[in-house]
């Protein structure tokens with residue numbers, strides 16, 4: 438199967454910030470769930486009721502069901518994020534069980550993080566066949582603050598974009614090494630220094 442080479446996971450900046458705050462607050466592990474858009478953007482991360490230890494966070498099926506029932510878009514809840522506290526980021530046996538427990542007909546994005554701000558991201562699908570894409574790049578999506586118009590005004594007011602520099606066709610008939618069409622020779626007559634020695638290899 439040909440896997441899309443440039444697949445990356447994006448996450449909203451505020452979702453990532455929440456994850457880091459909860460990671461800092463938790464003595465050990467914790468889990469949360471987030472939504473995933475069609476463009477594979479993780480957002481709206483929320484905690485659900487859980488009992489955590491230093492080294493484990495089990496997904497309580499009852500708490501999970503309660504979370505999904507009260508969620509406005511349960512079909513969008515396709516991201517599972519958890520922290521390993523002070524431990525490294527890897528997929529434990531228990532993580533694999535949790536991921537399989539969240540099997541669905543689209544995909545599941547999993548993110549494991551730790552207090553050192555390390556992370557690991559993967560995508561799992563179960564249909565039409567089981568597939569895991571691990572170690573995917575994660576990109577933080579900054580909020581769009583509607584600055585386009587303001588930036589456009591400032592850009593137009595301050596920036597003049599010139600055409601690439603045209604080198605003079607000082608020998609006549611020959612193009613510059615940059616492949617630009619030579620400007621009219623007449624324009625430069627008298628105005629340019631004598632290039633004869635420095636540019637002899639152009640002849």
Ligand SMILES: [Zn+2]
Pocket residue numbers: 519520521527528529532549
């Ligand atoms: Zn884990």
